[in-house]
Amino acid sequence: QLQLQESGSGLVKPSQTLSLTCAVSGASISSGDHSWSWIRQSPGKGLEWIGYMFRTGTTNYSPSFRSRATISVDRSNSQFSLKLSSVTAADTAVYYCASYSSSSGFDYWGQGTLVTVSS
Amino acid sequence: DIQMTQSPSTLSASVGDRVTITCRASQSISVWLAWYQQKPGKAPNLLIYKVSTLESGVPSRFSGSGSGTEFTLTISSLQPDDFATYYCQQYNTSPYTFGQGTKLEIK
Numbered sequence A: 001q002l003q004l005q006e007s008g009s010g011l012v013k014p015s016q017t018l019s020l021t022c023a024v025s026g027a028s029i030s031s032g033d034h035s036w037s038w039i040r041q042s043p044g045k046g047l048e049w050i051g052y053m054f055r056t057g058t059t060n061y062s063p064s065f066r067s068r069a070t071i072s073v074d075r076s077n078s079q080f081s082l083k084l085s086s087v088t089a090a091d092t093a094v095y096y097c098a099s100y101s102s103s104s105g106f107d108y109w110g111q112g113t114l115v116t117v118s119s
Numbered sequence B: 001d002i003q004m005t006q007s008p009s010t011l012s013a014s015v016g017d018r019v020t021i022t023c024r025a026s027q028s029i030s031v032w033l034a035w036y037q038q039k040p041g042k043a044p045n046l047l048i049y050k051v052s053t054l055e056s057g058v059p060s061r062f063s064g065s066g067s068g069t070e071f072t073l074t075i076s077s078l079q080p081d082d083f084a085t086y087y088c089q090q091y092n093t094s095p096y097t098f099g100q101g102t103k104l105e106i107k
Helices: none
Strands: A003-008 A018-025 A035-042 A046-054 A059-061 A069-074 A079-084 A093-101 A105-109 A113-117 B004-007 B010-013 B019-025 B033-038 B045-049 B062-067 B070-075 B085-090 B102-106
Touching: A003 A093, A003 A105, A003 A113, A018 A035, A018 A093, A018 A113, A035 A069, A035 A105, A046 A069, A046 A079, A059 A069, A079 A093, A105 B033, A105 B045, B004 B085, B010 B019, B019 B033, B019 B085, B019 B102, B033 B062, B045 B062, B070 B085
Parallel strands: B010 B102
Antiparallel strands: A003 A018, A018 A079, A035 A046, A035 A093, A046 A059, A069 A079, A093 A105, A093 A113, B004 B019, B019 B070, B033 B045, B033 B085, B062 B070, B085 B102
């Protein structure tokens, strides 16, 4: 059973970079058909897909985040990461990591981590 | 972006009721639609994918149907554990987008 666990800073200052990591267990991050995704949820905008990285290194970002988001994979530690630059209060949300399959959508999720952007 | 619109936003029902939630896409998404259940403080949980395929472990009282732009999630006989918020999501075209959610409340 695939399991995902987010970690990272819960408080980020405006204009700085948000950094989160997702530890993957129960499956290889380097094989299979899953892509490694980030999704966020806020009261104002609901669920928003940020982007994903496939095992080959191919990335796909939502245009809403393409200029600020970077997703990377650390195969040696079986984890993947999100960096979101130039954050504002509008980036305050619960951030989820999830595995994405082109046949079944977002099939496994982390428990989520709240990130607050505030000075 | 493809807009996903759910109705109703809130649904009040009783245990044992049959309920239906509708999801409309702003353009055709073929069969690439998923439904998720979310409980307070928890991550969304995949219920149904590819319109009507139940994820492993999901009770058979849940079913999905539709194609193109209009889809439904039906719960045949509500159980106490089913009171939650439900989201549809299209994965036909990037960026992948979610509906705004339907909160299923106890009447």
